[in-house]
Amino acid sequence: MKRGLVLWVPLVVFLAIGAVAAWNLYSPSDRLIHSRLVGQPLPAFVLPAALPGRATVSRADYAGEPRILNIFASWCVPCIAEAPQLMAMARRGIPIDAVAIRDRPQDIQMFLSRWGDPYRNVALDADSSLQLSIGSSGVPETFVIDGSGTIRFQHIGPITDADMARLIQEYEAARVPS
């Protein structure tokens, strides 16, 4: 009798492996790469200003009030889709800074004049070094950074209307020290 039971073990193991494979095949997968720096201080960085007559973004700006840091690029199509949402947030008085990835000043200028300019300060990250140092893996991405320079929230991909409530809520939550 005991031997008979043992014979079933390989079949059970096989079915278990098959079930795991089938489950992962059909369940929606999360291929987003979340930054592990959420909850950690924003690393120090030095970037040039992206536009003449416009301040650059610096680590020292994150003192006192929470700010939003938008990672974008003029060559990034989804960045156009989130422009109206960023404009709406700027109109509410939320300070938004931008870092333009692998971009050129004239292209950034054109992008902002076409799709709106919701930004306070704009920095240029020509070699993606800031992007790598904050654990971002694409454009657009949006970070909420609190008044002590701690990264509190990361939104990956374009901000849609549906994402607005969450982002504003995270921004308001960043007013309270963690």
Place this chain on the structure above:
Amino acid sequence: MSRPDRLFMIALALAAASPALADSLLPPTEYANKQLADPRQEAAARELMHEVRCLVCQGQSIADSDADMAGDMRNNIRRRIAAGESPQQIRAWLIQRYGNWVTYDPPVEPLTWPLWFAPIVLLGAGLFLMRGQFKRRKKKA
């Protein structure tokens, strides 16, 4: 449609298809495709680049990828190796930001124990079963 015609139409369709324009206009960064002058440093950088996963083309290493971001990561790694950082330091820096996922050489830790030890355990179980079978056969003989 006859066969040559169909082949021609497929070729035409492929020629007309253009990739989505979602790439930067900037040329690759300096060390994206340029080797370091010191061959020892270049070898160290290259070894690391082969085990770091590309973030935008998941499933390729940054050494194998043509993506802009992979080029920027190669540039970043080469520059830092040239500045004297060790590959271990750079790998740890990347893992701190992107998690173990970013390396093709995951560290041995509780979460990855099955990954490392399951083959050994399964092989052991197989040997054990085999031994049982052989013993039984010997008795019969």
